[in-house]
Amino acid sequence: MSDTFFQKPLGIVTLVGGALFGPYAFFGEKGGMNPPSQPAAGQYDSLSGQFVSSANDLLSGMQGAAGVPPTQDWNQPVPQVRPIVADLREVFRFDISPGWVPQNFPRVTTVLAETRLDGLRVPFVSGTQPTDIAGSLTYYFDAPQTVRRIQFHGNTGDPTTLAALMVQFYRLQPETSLGGHLYTTRWNNRITSVMQLTPAPVIYSHDLNARYQVFLEINQPSQEYGLTREAEQLLQAARINGAW
DSSP states (O other), rough: OOOOGGOOSSSSOOOOOOOOHHHTSOOOOOOOOOOOOTTOOEEEEETTTTTEHHHHHHHTOOOSSSOTTOOOOTTTTOOSSSSOOOOOOTTSSSSSTTTTTHOOOOOOOEEESSSSEEEEEEEEOOOTTTOOOOEEEEEOOTTTEEEEEEEEEESSOTHHHHHHHHHHHHHOOEEEESSSEEEEEEEEEEEEEEEEEOOHHHHHHHHSSOOOEEEEEOOHHHHSSOOEHHHHEHHHHHHHOOOO
């Protein structure tokens, strides 16, 4: 794995705000809950437990939400989402500690991994443009508190910017596939990271921010920590269906 894999963020990319309902609650590995069915006219916010009408409702109040200031007005709701980032490499990084996560995200949920890893999951919205992403972001730490895995489940309206970032800085490469786009990274001829971009089951002409579902898992190359069962099943299903 090259040094660019651990490079600190410094560039540009904005991702999607319109569909936080599914990724954070529905796509969680363990410790999540299934939200009510989504109506065609609205979106479910798993953080507030309410249906909202637009991405702006999800993002309202999130600017400056790195934490609750000492003068917090307790009559006002505490923002649940990290402020918009200019570059996704600010959050897709392997040089952080467990303490960095609650310092940079207002809401953190602890989760268990299928291997000997501790997970910290946060809701994440990178912006309101079609090229933005919205969903759940999970960091997995080993016993020495080193990041071994980063997972993202969510949505985007236009995956081209995300795909370009993963190819350029995280060494994912496109695979020949049907029904969407598949990207993988190999180490010693073994797949260690995967990203699948699939068209949403239902696409609404007025909703430009949730036309693709995103599954992204980036792992540090290691014989001990490989792909999750979820990622392995994703690749197996693609092979069985002839999509890859």
